[in-house]
Amino acid sequence: MEALFINLAEAFTGWMIRLGLNPAWAESILLLVKWIIVITIITVNIIILIWLERKISAFFQERLGPNRLGPFGIFQTVADAIKLLTKEDIVPSAADKLIFKTAPMFFIVVAVMLYTVIPMGKDMEVINLNIGLLFFISVGSLSTIALLMAGWGSNNKWSLMGAVRSVAQMVSYEIPLAFSLLGVVMITGSLNLQDIVAAQDKWWFIVLQPIAFITYFIAATAELNRGPFDMPEAEQELTGGAYTEYTGMRWALFFLAEYTNLVAVSALMATVFLGGWQGPWLPSWLWIIIKTYAVILVFFWVKWTFPRIRMDHLMSFSWKVLVPVSLGNILLTGAGIYFCRWMGWC
């Protein structure tokens, strides 16, 4: 069971080589297949995730949630997707059409790119990048540009306000986000995510780096634009923020990308702080899925409990609380590492 997917991949390449293909070509085709599989999994996963969020938020509010289509209403999202696909595609006449149209595509591409480095099991990732963590952070921050494109291209005050807010928010939260991960990097001495997972065979980093975990969780919520930091969207204030003018599938792409980001960030959190794919009895790829979903459930729980924070409080919270705390955490980690070396523990 453990090496199920790896064996499948090897069998696939072996089959292609036996057909008479150049090994380099076979390797490229395998990469393509991996990509397609990743995208399929993302899409199917999102459909389940949207259903899950609706269902769980309903339970928090003593409602039933979707329950009409299929068992427990699981096909509700499929029906919604079909509805969105068949809706009229409206592009506002005053919009900057090129930017308006490319923004959602850009957003989803950036979101999918995050999956390339996440280890989905032992020796299971699309690319084993030695700067995986850096790649994740830098690509993750690109989604800011997509939101700014959407806000500017829509040529609408609400959209622009939402976009400006989201840029301000994401730039501010980028810093504590990166700083909180630095503590982990200092301990492991590597940016490779597989190394980070391997370093957690005794202690998960949530035990060694609890402050970093909390700051990362808060910063990631802001980075994901999820409640209570859903400032760019802010239905009640900005009537949808950067997405105000989008309809149909373009809007759905934003929605899809947000959930894609959510899964990616949760998976990273599971990888960096919760021991990644490590765990007893079950195969490694099942462990990462379980951990990711546990993190996602906490995200849901937080979103459906808290009110939205105010813009100026949000900024001051980042610069006055999160950045100093995460910097302090780096100091503490450094001191701890030297203390360990001095004592000869590591």
Add this chain to the structure above:
Amino acid sequence: MKGQGLIKGLGITLKHFFQKEITEQYPDVMPELAPRFRGCLRFQFEKCIACGICVNNCPNDVLSFETEKSDKSKKKKLLSYSIDFQYCMFCNLCVEGCPTNCLYFDHDFELSSFEREDIKMIYLRPEGLDEAEDSQAEPEEQEDKEQKQIEAMLKALQKNPQKVLSRLLEGEEDINILSELIQSDQKTAGKIAELMIKDKEKALKVARGFINKEKKNRAQQEMDGGKGGDNDV
């Protein structure tokens, strides 16, 4: 400490997560409605006496009906009764006013329809109702009845003229003048009582005539300096 409120909030939502859902399963399970619930307004044709109280009570002109003077019984005959639901605001004033309880609200609350015309409900006179009613009332009795009504009206007029006349006239001054007249003169009272039963419009005309005459008299008297004190008509 900061953050306590956040954790308390999380605790509350978590507690509700495991509680039973309270959603009503509406189309599958019909809701339990209170006995007084006002759903759809219904009408029972047989009970209606075409008195028009419901139409007068209705604030929104929802109700209307057509009548015809029956040839045999000289009684008002209801031909059709219509309820225009799109204007109804379910205030219950028509039901409360109805003397025979022929209007009532049932518990059917699914009133939507595809066409605007379908919202309007028209009740037509059921067949076979004519014979049933005709056999009940006979013409001679009808005339007797009218005589009796005139006598009753005359008595009422003499006993409490203000109240009876308020049905006919508007304006306190006019009513007072006419009621004084009636109490002093039998003949006037008899005439007004008869007309009030037989033809209300004519009664109104005659009453106005009496009042104007009286007013002129009074004005004359005032001009004369209050010489003549008696009412002579």
Add this chain to the structure above:
Amino acid sequence: MLETDIYTVNVGPIHPSTHGGLHVEAIMDGEIIQDVVVHLGYVHRSVEKIAEGKTYQQFVPYTARLDYLATNLPVLGYCQAVEKLLGIEVPERAEYIRVIMAELSRIASHQIAISATGIDLGATTGLMYGMRDRERIMNIFEMTGGQRLLSSYIRIGGVAADIPDEFIPAVKSLVQDIPRMMEEYNGLMTGNEIWAARMEGVGILAPETAIQYGVTGPNLRASGIAYDLRKAEPYGIYDRFDFDLPLGKRGDSLDRWQVRIDEIGQSGRIIEQALKAMPEGEIKAKVPKVLKPAAGKEVYHRIESAKGELGYYIVSDGSSKPYRLHVRAPSFINLMVLPVICRGGVFQDIITNIATLDPILGESDR
């Protein structure tokens, strides 16, 4: 130097957080509000003019459509005004039933205010809990008046029908649960640090400003002024009940919010006392079929509605229809203070301030 410009943002008339057809034109300098202009009239139905064409009884259902979230309160005000005009004495039992229904309506209205504030500030779950508790009051209205939202139960001279048997147990269990409900709203929202940060010091309404603008109701009491018509000028039988007036200290959004939650508890106390003291007897005075007040007679009657001081001014010309009817709508007057409390705040404060002022557009536009 960067050149900046002042721009306007139109919040409404179609906007998720304006509680109906309210149009607020915000003149912004970046995220800071320079000024706010309130545009009204999107829900104008000419209720006052309609009154001139309807008889006194026919107009009763229309009054419920003014403040539709606190159904029985505007109806009570109108009926008491007409009773004052005609000198009708309402039977004792009817008075007690009216007090219970009025206070239930007040609770229902405040629960809507609480849940709407919840969703306006992003706490969607708060909306659901408020609505869930309000549902029980709606069930009580259904069993007494026959309708859930616009029950038109109170009539001129009393109430439409006697209370059913299941009414008293239902109200009693509701009153018992009120402390639990309040604890839940406070735990989920008031105690929450994010919530407090969004509300504290936002939209401060100074007591002097409140009086100058004629603000009434919970908004005035949140500014620290103990003025409630139930105490200041008791109408009906309100002088017989013992209850407190929750007051605020700062006059900000958090105080307005807290006053509403606390008022739910006080309304519960009034209902408890009314249930205990309710006598048996008639539920409606003898009222003539056609009401004809003397010509030229006029009356002004005011009650403490959930939103503030609700007044009816009726002039009679001796016919069965009022010559002129005017409604002093508290929401309309309370909304006028919105620009004052919004100035200098950030954009999101507009939403908070509208939510905590708790206007109802059906009443303010009439």
